[in-house]
Amino acid sequence: MSKPKVFEKPAGVKDYLPEAVSKLRRIEKSVLDCMRRWGYEQIVTPTLEYYDTVGIASSTSDRKLFKLLDRNGTTLVMRSDMTAPIARVVASLLKEQPLPIRLSYHASVFRAMEDEAGREAEFYQTGVELVGDGSADADAEVVALAIASLQAAGVEEFKIALGHVGFLHGLLNETLKDRPDAQTALKECLLGRDYVGYRKTLGDLGLGISVRRELEEVLRLHGGEEIFAHARRLSRDPLAQASIAHLREVWEVLQAYGVSGHVLIDLTMIGDFSYYTGMTFEGYAADHGFPVCSGGRYDNLLTQFGRPAPATGFALKTNRILELIPSGRTEKPGSVLLVYKTNRRKEALAKAAELRSADGASVETRRVPENTKPGEPALTSGEYAEVIEFF
């Protein structure tokens, strides 16, 4: 445990220099404005929350929460997502506001580092929650808004993978009713997108050949709308059937929105299966391995805050989008430098004020030594579109 060097910062956190900030701000503004046009109003919640309420309710595993103690010895967490804080607000400050409630946010969230290289400990999420509407229309609305938000952010090519945790819950309950551990092991494999591990786990369970084939067939349940019929044939379990019927309706609404061309059905994708209760989705940009957005339905969360209500939502992974899109920095108008000596100071400062207010130019002013000669290059280190001398 050596002392950090003066210029170091903690692992997994970033500085954003002006060029990156300008891009980040542009994404933030475009996406929040898009969300506003869909009826979502922005909310800001604190960075610190109680561990026993929001910390426990969040979908982040306990070991990934940044924890600290307040003066009274109560454990606090740095928020790890915005969904649980928003549930708290909907159930408290907004408890008189009728449902459905539509809220948006842009915020940094925190996850304590695993020892994985390159994982971020602080990153931005820009997202929405739609609380109080359990319909397929509400699920489709957040998927369609995720698509509109990615477009607003400047992501041009992407696909949304759409699934439903209920299908797999139903299928596994039907086929492995008395083996909850096996169910969890298989779900963990799918959560980690580990198809090899899934097949191996299946092989180790000593199942009958037909059940094993049925469960292997799950890995093929991704593609176009033909997957609905395929999945329906695979399981007769009522939960599995109801989940497919709901997802099919979400698909129909997405067709009505005219955005189903962006969407693939993927029943192997279950997201965080202890948290989501229905439809789940992830967005992938072309040539980019990690998801750029994720979301789904979480109908149990609001109950934990004392205002039971269905809810659905998503978050853009804003930092990943920042890496994807071009900088656009070239748009920036060059700045002007006014250099002056004391005797013409007032004139120079008045000119600066005029340029700033007239055309919104970026204008720097600098007093130079009295013996400075016109055009001396040392004055103008840095890049300026124009240098005006007042002496």
Add this chain to the structure above:
Amino acid sequence: MSKPKVFEKPAGVKDYLPEAVSKLRRIEKSVLDCMRRWGYEQIVTPTLEYYDTVGIASSTSDRKLFKLLDRNGTTLVMRSDMTAPIARVVASLLKEQPLPIRLSYHASVFRAMEDEAGREAEFYQTGVELVGDGSADADAEVVALAIASLQAAGVEEFKIALGHVGFLHGLLNETLKDRPDAQTALKECLLGRDYVGYRKTLGDLGLGISVRRELEEVLRLHGGEEIFAHARRLSRDPLAQASIAHLREVWEVLQAYGVSGHVLIDLTMIGDFSYYTGMTFEGYAADHGFPVCSGGRYDNLLTQFGRPAPATGFALKTNRILELIPSGRTEKPGSVLLVYKTNRRKEALAKAAELRSADGASVETRRVPENTKPGEPALTSGEYAEVIEFF
């Protein structure tokens, strides 16, 4: 140490509902745009920093820092201001960029609560740092920009109190050379604006009558530019004299900016005297007891990060400004609600898309049960400028 209720949040932190967020965003945008026009580019730094570097270098007292441990046992802090993190960036990522460097920020900062009621543990600061220019012109620039920023934020009536820590350092060194404890005690009184305590401390020191009168006279050193002559007569100490000469030049530049009407000279105001090294200032809005901005020169900080350079800057106390200015929410255009049944879903969603893109309206959509009758009020709980039914 009882468990928090589900709807509670930690002491000293806030939720901002949409109306407050919209005001906060307006202030943020106007002020950052004003700063950009003065040549300041925005930077974002992490919420977490190392205690041993940025934590120690910050002007926040140790007991007010939020501390936590990372996985390696190194102490982290939640940033308590933006000045120290920016010094770190100027000395590392920007070390090749020639001085002067102008940077702006809008960020939340954190101070562990004292037991004082109503103190905030997380609040916003919007500010600038001007690194690499030690002139009176640079000091005046940040004061003039603070004035322009308050105006951009919508604060109409305010005064800036302008002082210089060097004057008091010099005067006390001259009069109480061998009594550093007495010097500190008197400075602490002024820092806390405790004039009664200052007089009492003076009385307890057993000083000669002339020295005591001289030190009591300090309390009268606030007013217009006549204060410069008054102060110059009071102390012959070279540091005190040089400080007044510098402050007088800052004043002249502020006259050249045409903003000296907003400024009062106040040599009893010393800010954090272990941190600031020269000019300091605070802004007060009419009828508001707490400062709405504060700043000053800190020429020793950058040395701690290995790139010695003079520096000056300020931060608006954005939360206090949020309380001061009117909401302006009335400008918000009402939103539109489109209600539909399944058979006209596609038509309704197309209309929503059209309204959203044509005039940037906020449009919500909602599917209603098939047996809903036109004009049923239950559909439209909430406030909408217009409700359009598709059934």
